[in-house]
Amino acid sequence: MTRSKEDSFDERSLIAKAKSGDERAFTALVNRYEDLVYSFSLKICRDQEKAEETLQDTFVNVFRKLRQFDGRSKFSTWLYRIVSNNCLMKQRRRKAEEVTVSIDEPTGFHEGDDSEVGGALAQTIPSWVDSPLDRMMTRELRVLLDEAIEKLPMDCRVVFVLRDIEGKSAEETARILGLSVPAVKSRLRRARVFLREQLTEYMTS
Amino acid sequence: MKKKPVTCKEVFNHICENLDEKMDSPRCREIRRHLDRCPNCVAYLDSLKKTIRLYRAYPQPRLPEKARKKFRTELKAQLSSIQRVK
Numbered sequence: 297m298t299r300s301k302e303d304s305f306d307e308r309s310l311i312a313k314a315k316s317g318d319e320r321a322f323t324a325l326v327n328r329y330e331d332l333v334y335s336f337s338l339k340i341c342r343d344q345e346k347a348e349e350t351l352q353d354t355f356v357n358v359f360r361k362l363r364q365f366d367g368r369s370k371f372s373t374w375l376y377r378i379v380s381n382n383c384l385m386k387q388r389r390r391k392a393e394e395v396t397v398s399i400d401e402p403t404g405f406h407e408g409d410d411s412e413v414g415g416a417l418a419q420t421i422p423s424w425v426d427s428p429l430d431r432m433m434t435r436e437l438r439v440l441l442d443e444a445i446e447k448l449p450m451d452c453r454v455v456f457v458l459r460d461i462e463g464k465s466a467e468e469t470a471r472i473l474g475l476s477v478p479a480v481k482s483r484l485r486r487a488r489v490f491l492r493e494q495l496t497e498y499m500t501s
Numbered sequence: 502m503k504k505k506p507v508t509c510k511e512v513f514n515h516i517c518e519n520l521d522e523k524m525d526s527p528r529c530r531e532i533r534r535h536l537d538r539c540p541n542c543v544a545y546l547d548s549l550k551k552t553i554r555l556y557r558a559y560p561q562p563r564l565p566e567k568a569r570k571k572f573r574t575e576l577k578a579q580l581s582s583i584q585r586v587k
Contacts, residue, residue: 495555
């Protein structure tokens with residue numbers, strides 16, 4: 297048996313045991329996934345305390361709902377869904393306190409679809425600096441990356457994190473969030489356009 | 502009627518949605534042809550890729566050991582109280 301098949305067999309067996317009330321099996325699942333849940337929560341919440349709170353809430357939910365997990369999706373997909381729902385729910389509660397930003401589509405094109413220049417760019421796109429990533433990752437840039445992603449509305453941020461940071465496909469992201477693939481693509485487009493825009497000044501100066 | 506060529510606006514929208522996906526449909530081939538002769542769209546595509554690379558490279562702190570211990574202790578207590586209620 298290959299390593300990944302062994303792992304998945306081992307995981308199925310752990311889940312089955314945990315479902316029947318085996319505490320050690322449940323603890324083994326927690327130990328296996330606590331880092332993934334924490335890291336994903338932190339990428340979405342952008343706050344250590346909130347990520348720790350989400351970690352706790354997620355595994356309490358897993359404990360309560362494990363019997364509902366039917367094994368048709370990957371266990372990690374199910375976990376991503378619980379974390380995403382948890383963060384979206386918390387954000388809705390906080391929404392009144394937050395300043396919302398408007399996210400634009402790409403701009404700077406000539407108007408009109410029928411004219412010769414309609415849809416063509418009306419400006420020159422400046423080139424971004426080209427240096428190795430480790431040399432670029434200064435404290436200043438990290439602050440900028442944090443500030444930019446924190447401004448993104450949560451529904452776009454979750455899609456961006458799943459697709460572009462966690463590397464999930466559009467289909468899996470749609471399954472995790474209970475969205476259609478076109479809805480995932482639309483949110484991803486808005487997130488990418490917005491984040492690129494936020495970094496442009498720094499990356500071209 | 503002659504088909505209107507792909508515009509920069511369409512290219513921008515397309516690459517923002519499908520950047521890391523296979524681009525082999527007829528429409529994608531048209532977009533690739535547009536990219537071959539449009540330095541602005543190439544610069545935009547490059548900046549979009551760099552945006553994503555920067556976020557991927559952003560170092561993510563692991564769960565601190567103190568927080569891990571606290572989490573495990575609190576979870577155990579919470580699960581025991583749920584089981585008692587059951």
